[in-house]
Amino acid sequence: MAVDYTLYLVTDSTPEILGDRCLADVVESGIKGGVTVVQYRNKTADTAELVREASTLHEITRRHGVPLIINDRIDVAIAIGAEGVHVGQDDMDLQAVQRILRTSLPNAIIGVSTSSVEEALTAARNGATYLGIGTVFATSTKKDTKSIIGAIGVQKILTELRSNSLNTPCVCIGGVNASNVQQILRQSRHDDVALDGVAVVSAIMAAPNPSEASQNLRNLIAALPAISRTQSLGLMQITNLSFVPDYIAAVVQRKPLCHNMINTVVQTMAANMAIAIGGSPIMSGNGAEAADLAKLGGSLVINMGTVTPDSLDQYVKAISAYNAAGNPVLLDPVGCGATELRKEALQTVLTAGLFDVIKGNEGEIATIAGTSAQQHGVDSAPSNLTLRQKAIMVEEVAKRCGGCVVVMSGAVDIVSDGYQTVFVRNGHEYMGLVTGSGCCLGTVIAAFLAVHRENKLLATLAALLLYEIAAEQATTKEAIRGPGSFLPAWIDTLYQIAQSPESDQSWIKGGKVEVFQHSR
Numbered sequence: 001m002a003v004d005y006t007l008y009l010v011t012d013s014t015p016e017i018l019g020d021r022c023l024a025d026v027v028e029s030g031i032k033g034g035v036t037v038v039q040y041r042n043k044t045a046d047t048a049e050l051v052r053e054a055s056t057l058h059e060i061t062r063r064h065g066v067p068l069i070i071n072d073r074i075d076v077a078i079a080i081g082a083e084g085v086h087v088g089q090d091d092m093d094l095q096a097v098q099r100i101l102r103t104s105l106p107n108a109i110i111g112v113s114t115s116s117v118e119e120a121l122t123a124a125r126n127g128a129t130y131l132g133i134g135t136v137f138a139t140s141t142k143k144d145t146k147s148i149i150g151a152i153g154v155q156k157i158l159t160e161l162r163s164n165s166l167n168t169p170c171v172c173i174g175g176v177n178a179s180n181v182q183q184i185l186r187q188s189r190h191d192d193v194a195l196d197g198v199a200v201v202s203a204i205m206a207a208p209n210p211s212e213a214s215q216n217l218r219n220l221i222a223a224l225p226a227i228s229r230t231q232s233l234g235l236m237q238i239t240n241l242s243f244v245p246d247y248i249a250a251v252v253q254r255k256p257l258c259h260n261m262i263n264t265v266v267q268t269m270a271a272n273m274a275i276a277i278g279g280s281p282i283m284s285g286n287g288a289e290a291a292d293l294a295k296l297g298g299s300l301v302i303n304m305g306t307v308t309p310d311s312l313d314q315y316v317k318a319i320s321a322y323n324a325a326g327n328p329v330l331l332d333p334v335g336c337g338a339t340e341l342r343k344e345a346l347q348t349v350l351t352a353g354l355f356d357v358i359k360g361n362e363g364e365i366a367t368i369a370g371t372s373a374q375q376h377g378v379d380s381a382p383s384n385l386t387l388r389q390k391a392i393m394v395e396e397v398a399k400r401c402g403g404c405v406v407v408m409s410g411a412v413d414i415v416s417d418g419y420q421t422v423f424v425r426n427g428h429e430y431m432g433l434v435t436g437s438g439c440c441l442g443t444v445i446a447a448f449l450a451v452h453r454e455n456k457l458l459a460t461l462a463a464l465l466l467y468e469i470a471a472e473q474a475t476t477k478e479a480i481r482g483p484g485s486f487l488p489a490w491i492d493t494l495y496q497i498a499q500s501p502e503s504d505q506s507w508i509k510g511g512k513v514e515v516f517q518h519s520r
């Protein structure tokens with residue numbers, strides 16, 4: 001039987017979680033909302049009650065075509081003819097379970113809990129049907145958890161399994177709920193390695209409306225963007241910049257909505273830049289309308305340049321609306337290390353949801369990395385770091401923010417998705433003399449993200465090259481005498497390239513992109 005592990009409900013009959021509600025009603029409500037597998041888990045009932053409750057649940061799950069797994073108790077699973085069992089590392093070992101079930105339930109699903117690479121490899125090699133990986137986050141539902149492994153621990157286990165050609169389906173468990181389900185699914189994946197689903201207890205069992213809670217989790221899972229294909233495209237694709245004109249043409253053709261929650265200094269300039277490269281900007285700081293805007297298929301820029309307590313609340317609303325709709329979000333943490341209030345605001349924003357791109361200067365990225373000295377204002381202070389050290393920092397932040405591309409802007413820009421990192425040596429010194437030129441880069445990248453969701457690294461690189469090569473070309477125009485005359489010429493050049501990126505591709509030959517090699 002092919003099992004869909006997308007949303008795996010593990011039951012709990014304790015008063016803290018179930019309260020005085022009927023277990024069967026809660027489970028049926030969860031199934032109606034989208035639960036795809038049910039595990040009956042009751043750590044206190046006697047055997048007669050276990051068999052009674054399990055048969056009641058089995059009658060419901062069968063009616064809905066959903067498999068019922070029994071936690072720990074192989075005898076109960078056999079007694080009611082359940083579809084499978086789930087055992088932990090301290091329960092009966094897998095081979096003994098297989099021997100017992102071979103005669104009475106020959107096709108039984110056998111799930112095994114694992115919290116380390118060794119446990120996972122052993123269980124998968126010994127023929128577990130699926131693995132429950134955890135505990136991801138600390139949870140009050142299970143007090144005797146051994147290790148909290150986080151999304152990175154899940155990713156490590158998944159990657160080791162798949163690189164050993166073990167394709168056993170995997171779900172993660174522990175503290176998963178609507179506020180973090182997208183984060184854990186995204187942060188645990190790497191290349192085409194991903195979880196098959198999530199297992200939850202309290203997020204559904206303790207919900208006032210289990211059907212709605214399940215439906216909400218299913219929607220959040222379904223809204224996740226497809227796995228990035230950046231890694232499989234390889235380094236060749238990145239240094240061969242012939243993809244850039246096609247990327248630009250698609251933006252012009254699709255005219256994506258660019259929703260900017262951007263600082264008050266650069267609103268007009270950012271809107272004009274977005275229009276010049278083919279986007280359709282809306283400068284709205286009102287989080288209450290973000291859910292409606294998010295439905296229009298565009299992207300969101302959160303630029304913290306003039307953050308206030310009120311704008312912070314609006315950012316949080318907008319981030320969750322765009323995450324829920326599965327549309328891209330770019331964070332520009334302007335001046336995030338400059339004051340204690342900004343550092344706190346940064347933490348609020350970073351925990352409010354997921355980002356597709358984080359773009360900042362060295363000081364801002366170092367603040368996120370937790371390595372920065374005090375920032376002075378919003379400009380980056382001179383740095384003691386080598387280019388190599390900066391590249392490693394950018395990679396670390398990208399890895400930590402799971403599935404995110406990080407851009408560190410500077411004389412040499414560094415762009416990384418945590419696995420591949422490139423240096424871009426384009427741009428002109430006049431850019432640094434125009435206020436908001438860094439902020440508008442965020443707006444331009446976001447427009448590209450809205451159209452090229454399947455490859456965030458290439459989308460970011462295309463936007464950056466267009467932006468900086470246009471700046472270089474603008475400075476060669478006759479009437480340019482300084483940053484004041486440069487700005488309109490820059491917007492003109494962005495517009496000219498965007499209007500015909502394919503007919504004259506000579507401009508892209510000016511792209512100076514180099515892959516960061518760790519070994520050097």
Ligand SMILES: Cc1ncc(COP(=O)(O)OP(=O)(O)O)c(N)n1
Nearest residue numbers: 071086087088089113132133173199
């Ligand atoms: C899907 C899934 N994964 C992990 C567990 C935990 O099982 P175990 O380690 O045996 O702990 P208990 O559930 O018995 O407390 C699970 N039940 N389901």
Ligand SMILES: Cc1ncsc1CCOP(=O)(O)O
Nearest residue numbers: 139141142174175200201202
């Ligand atoms: C059974 C189990 N195994 C590891 S954590 C856990 C409980 C998960 O409960 P919740 O989803 O409420 O955090």
